[in-house]
Amino acid sequence: MKHYNYIFTGTGLAALMTVYKMTLSGKFTNKSILLVDESSKKNNDRTWCFWKKEPSIWEEVITQKWDYALFANENFRRNLNLEPYQYCKIKGIDFYQFVFEALSKAKNISFLNEKVTNINELETHVYVSTENKAFTCDQVFNSIYNKAALEQQSKFPVLQQHFIGWQIQSKEAVFQAEVPTFMDFSVAQKGNTRFMYVLPFSENEALLEYTLFSHSLLENSEYENEIVNYIQKLGISNYKIIEKEQGSIPMSCYPFWKKNTRRVLNIGTAGGWTKASTGYTFKNSDKLSSRLIHFIETETDFRKFHRKSKFWFYDLLLLDILDKENEKGSRIFSSMFKKGNPALIFKFLDEKTSLVEDIQVILKCPKTLFIKALFHSVRYF
Structure with missing residues (x-):
């Protein structure tokens, strides 16, 4: 042996x-x-x-980099200047x-x-x-x-980030090649946290992913019907599907x-x-x-090897909210991105912020929801 x-x-x-x-x-x-x-x-x-500030060891396989990203819901759209970060695709x-x-x-x-x-x-x-x-x-x-x-186990909330994505090539030039859509919550929420994620490669080609943060997966046809609806909303009538991808990531x-x-x-x-x-x-x-x-x-x-950090606790609070009130995701992320500093938000998601910076980000979120989650968090310890 x-x-x-x-x-x-x-x-x-x-x-x-x-x-x-x-x-x-x-x-x-x-x-x-x-x-x-x-x-x-x-x-x-x-x-x-992923996002980065300095060159990484993965530069050779990065095929796209963006300096800006779009966040949107049914009420507003905001182009986010990501500087000093770049959003990268592999x-x-x-x-x-x-x-x-x-x-x-x-x-x-x-x-x-x-x-x-x-x-x-x-x-x-x-x-x-x-x-x-x-x-x-x-x-x-x-x-x-x-x-x-x-x-x-039933002690800790378990959600899924699940999605189906289509890479399409369209006859119509509708995509902003320099601006990916980080989250677009203008799609119908249907009691969940649902958004479109778009990575544009040119004016005529992009990857569109219909994504949920929720407990249960959908039938494939529901993801794909929503992608079709979104394509039509963009003004695309003539396109072909280059590739498809599908995933479910535990949260x-x-x-x-x-x-x-x-x-x-x-x-x-x-x-x-x-x-x-x-x-x-x-x-x-x-x-x-x-x-x-x-x-x-x-x-x-x-x-x-493991080190527990304050960010584990922050993640726990968000998941506790989405576990009980899954439809509140759009409200939480919209509050954070509507007026928040994009670079600070990405630094926070990168788990590199100070306590003062943490508070600056968290205060942009709906306070009542997180206060309730804070009191409920005692059950996890």
Whole structure:
């Protein structure tokens, strides 16, 4: 039975970021690494967006950058100047190809396209089995999400950021190529938090995603009917669909870190790396994977990795509100973006604000809703 220093069970965003940064550091060339996933990551299955101030290690795969973004609801529209930030887009397939090409050159890294069937931590090592093989290792980075474990608990709210997106090419030149639509709440809310998200690539081409923050998924036809309605509202009558994408991202402040053990660390969605209040994944995974690299250079006990911050509590308050009054999302985000400083809001979502800056952002939100959530939050401790 072959032994590795590290096994990555699942090769999602967090896993690929982490192992790529391990190769960049040059400090793990003497460590054997195995990546196991039943998916070979050869399809363009998603689009990631994030904001940044300085150049990142992902510059080569960023295909679009914007300095402005639109926020809208049924009553107002506001163009947001994002300076000093830029809003950036990465296609899933470009990211996969970029990372796998780099990893394929590392002699200490192996790949296996099989489904993981068991992870068993023993006294001195971890046993990992797939449908056809078995291995041992010193430590496991697990990104296989256990949906049932989250949904079977009732203490912490669990919502989904779920969406269907169409990349379309239209005959009519209707898109502002330099201004993506961050959130457009002018669509019918129907008792939920529903908005359109638009990434324009030119005057004639864009990705349109009908998105909800809610408990339950819809029938595919409902997402797509709303996309068609929105396309018509934009004045488009002649278009073709280039690509489709679909996703559902859990939004919860459930303490995933309590599942970490000495030798098994849950990362990505499985470890709660998704930003709970927004569903943004790329930015948080980038930050946490970098911290993880520094951690494993000096520490061996994965139970020490997690740090709870004030932002976990802020996210908890928002999710508590949306759990009980899901239709209030438009009101909350509209209050924040109508007069708030866009750069400060993005800094807040980036979890880099001071307490004074936190208060400046939070005071833009409906106070009564958050005061009620604050009193209710005692149940989570």
